Amino acid sequence: LSHRAGTAQDWKRLRFVFEKLGFQVVIHHNLMSFDIRGEMKKLANEDFSKYGCLVVCLLSHGIENAIAGADGLYVNVNKLKYKFSYNNCPSLYGKPKIFIVQACQGVLEQNERNIVPLTLLSPGAV
Numbered sequence: 001l002s003h004r005a006g007t008a009q010d011w012k013r014l015r016f017v018f019e020k021l022g023f024q025v026v027i028h029h030n031l032m033s034f035d036i037r038g039e040m041k042k043l044a045n046e047d048f049s050k051y052g053c054l055v056v057c058l059l060s061h062g063i064e065n066a067i068a069g070a071d072g073l074y075v076n077v078n079k080l081k082y083k084f085s086y087n088n089c090p091s092l093y094g095k096p097k098i099f100i101v102q103a104c105q106g107v108l109e110q111n112e113r114n115i116v117p118l119t120l121l122s123p124g125a126v
Helices: 007-020 033-044 077-082
Strands: 054-059 066-068 074-076 097-102 108-110 115-117
Touching: 007 054, 007 097, 033 054, 033 074, 033 077, 054 077, 074 077, 077 097
Parallel strands: 054 097
Antiparallel strands: 066 074, 108 115
């Protein structure tokens, strides 16, 4: 996969904000798709009874409803979220589960003023 410009700033700022808010922050870099699923499964097996919520930030390339692993294979974001359902992670029952996805999620691109289909953008149009 190509390098995502600004990703280092993104994760450093997210870490700074969440540590200031008192969160325990764990960072993983360049995980393969299999490892993304494995780390999320491992996280869902944790005991969250002493925590008030869960925040997961996913920074990668993506398509609609999926993010890419470092191997270029996609992982369905909804399936990752399901790992934290009551049946899979009962200690988070009734607690906020927040997923922040910093990745392309479709065929639209955002310019300075609005969101437009990629096919409508031409060089110098922005």
